[in-house]
Amino acid sequence: MTSFQAPTGTRDVLAPESARFARLISTFAREAQRAGYGLLISPMFEDLAVFNRGIGEDSEVVTKEMYTFEDKGGRNLALRPEGTASVVRAFVQHRPLLPWKAWYVTPAFRYERPQAGRYRQHHQLGVEVLGSDDPDLDVEVIALLHDYLHRVGLRQLTLRVNSMGDENCRPAYLEVLVSYLGEHQARLCDEHQEGWEKNPLRVLDCKRPACQLVLRDAPRFADSLCEECELHIARVLEGLDAVGVRYSRDDFLVRGFDYYTRTTFEFSSSALEGAQNAVGGGGRYNGLTEALGGPATPGIGFGSGIERVLLAQEAEGLFDNEEPALELFVIDLAGGEHARDLTYQLRSLGLSCDRAFDHRSMKAQLRMADRSGARIALIVGQDEIEKGEVTLRVLRGEHEHHQEQVARGVMVERIRELLS
RNA sequence: GUGGUCGUAGCUCAGUUGGUUAGAGCGCCAGGUCGUGGCCCUGGAGGUCGGGGGUUCAAGUCCCCUCGGUCACCCCA
Numbered sequence: 001m002t003s004f005q006a007p008t009g010t011r012d013v014l015a016p017e018s019a020r021f022a023r024l025i026s027t028f029a030r031e032a033q034r035a036g037y038g039l040l041i042s043p044m045f046e047d048l049a050v051f052n053r054g055i056g057e058d059s060e061v062v063t064k065e066m067y068t069f070e071d072k073g074g075r076n077l078a079l080r081p082e083g084t085a086s087v088v089r090a091f092v093q094h095r096p097l098l099p100w101k102a103w104y105v106t107p108a109f110r111y112e113r114p115q116a117g118r119y120r121q122h123h124q125l126g127v128e129v130l131g132s133d134d135p136d137l138d139v140e141v142i143a144l145l146h147d148y149l150h151r152v153g154l155r156q157l158t159l160r161v162n163s164m165g166d167e168n169c170r171p172a173y174l175e176v177l178v179s180y181l182g183e184h185q186a187r188l189c190d191e192h193q194e195g196w197e198k199n200p201l202r203v204l205d206c207k208r209p210a211c212q213l214v215l216r217d218a219p220r221f222a223d224s225l226c227e228e229c230e231l232h233i234a235r236v237l238e239g240l241d242a243v244g245v246r247y248s249r250d251d252f253l254v255r256g257f258d259y260y261t262r263t264t265f266e267f268s269s270s271a272l273e274g275a276q277n278a279v280g281g282g283g284r285y286n287g288l289t290e291a292l293g294g295p296a297t298p299g300i301g302f303g304s305g306i307e308r309v310l311l312a313q314e315a316e317g318l319f320d321n322e323e324p325a326l327e328l329f330v331i332d333l334a335g336g337e338h339a340r341d342l343t344y345q346l347r348s349l350g351l352s353c354d355r356a357f358d359h360r361s362m363k364a365q366l367r368m369a370d371r372s373g374a375r376i377a378l379i380v381g382q383d384e385i386e387k388g389e390v391t392l393r394v395l396r397g398e399h400e401h402h403q404e405q406v407a408r409g410v411m412v413e414r415i416r417e418l419l420s
Numbered sequence: 421g422u423g424g425u426c427g428u429a430g431c432u433c434a435g436u437u438g439g440u441u442a443g444a445g446c447g448c449c450a451g452g453u454c455g456u457g458g459c460c461c462u463g464g465a466g467g468u469c470g471g472g473g474g475u476u477c478a479a480g481u482c483c484c485c486u487c488g489g490u491c492a493c494c495c496c497a
Contacts, residue, residue: 060495305497333455362455370457381455
């Protein structure tokens with residue numbers, strides 16, 4: 001095969017799917033801007049250390065999934081695997097006024113084997129807020145994600161919320177967790193026979209029956225939170241109740257990045273059958289700005305995968321009756337000049353309009369008009385030209401097949417009547 | 421990174437125990453009397469059978485390698 005195709009794990013998004021893609025972004029932009037978030041556009045690659053330090057040296061993403069490369073100046077760079085680290089880097093670099101509320105949409109790259117709902121290049125949109133540890137902000141951020149997912153039509157959603165404690169209480173929890181896991185090591189799943197000591201939180205996330213059994217009586221975050229963390233999560237949950245966002249508390253919700261403290265949350269779609277059913281998630285982080293060389297600043301944010309949301313929308317049957325939006329299609333049976341001039345005129349009046357090229361037959365042009373989804377075809381042939389008129393033929397809607405010849409002077413007015 | 425599965429026209433697939441010029445449906449293009457779409461009829465274009473190597477008189481069909489898709493694990497969005 002001498003032809004090319006998109007690299008493994010990447011794909012092209014053509015119309016009409018690309019329109020769904022764009023719609024998600026504009027819906028999210030509207031929600032975010034309404035809540036006072038400003039768009040951040042930042043580079044798709046960063047100094048490798050931004051991600052190493054930001055996401056955590058031991059995290060799965062950093063150790064085995066990064067797209068790293070050296071540029072011609074010998075710099076070690078990496079394509080961004082997720083959104084938060086670069087947003088925080090931008091924050092540290094520019095030091096905007098607090099609290100800083102930013103939203104973004106970006107491709108994200110991870111070198112891993114693709115499967116349903118998982119790509120090497122996927123796209124995420126999300127927000128980050130730097131400079132406040134007010135639990136009401138957690139509520140705002142979670143509600144924003146909730147509203148966005150709801151607005152794009154998703155209904156079969158579940159939200160899980162947890163508090164992972166902070167630098168005061170987490171060490172103590174890890175200690176009891178490690179000692180508990182130690183006592184039951186023999187009963188852990190094969191995968192976690194090793195590594196449970198170094199990374200005990202991963203075990204909490206394990207879905208294998210063996211680990212699940214052990215976890216049933218495992219110590220819980222909820223029982224070892226310090227007073228501040230306890231108050232924080234209580235206020236968050238109270239706030240979610242107040243704004244009507246439904247959730248379930250999940251003591252074992254730990255997310256894959258090392259930076260989370262206190263609140264973590266994740267929305268998953270029960271309409272998605274595969275294992276890849278998380279449509280958005282995030283949480284709070286406290287040490288991130290310092291890790292990237294800035295002043296201690298609390299932060300919170302989430303990322304939501306566009307491809308995942310599209311899959312969830314499809315699974316919920318939201319694309320079943322999509323109609324193309326084109327209004328007009330011009331058919332020129334003479335030299336093409338009329339199609340050229342009419343489409344230009346109609347478009348500049350704000351009407352959507354397409355035409356056929358290459359002097360095709362009447363039948364062919366009309367077929368194209370039909371396929372385009374246009375509601376009305378404008379036909380210009382010798383007859384119309386001589387009379388200074390245009391034939392309007394209705395292709396869809398209740399007046400389908402209706403056809404009339406109108407003078408150029410009243411054409412636009414008549415088109416608007418037929419479209420309304 | 422590990423494992424399963426698949427790879428024949430733009431798409432979905434058929435191709436018998438290896439045997440002449442590789443098929444169908446859909447889509448596309450052109451006709452079905454002068455300039456009228458979706459339905460119907462007729463015709464047409466389009467494939468180095470993912471790629472490479474091997475076995476054989478003969479390979480889409482068997483073997484090896486490789487690339488890719490897909491699904492699962494891991495992890496995530």
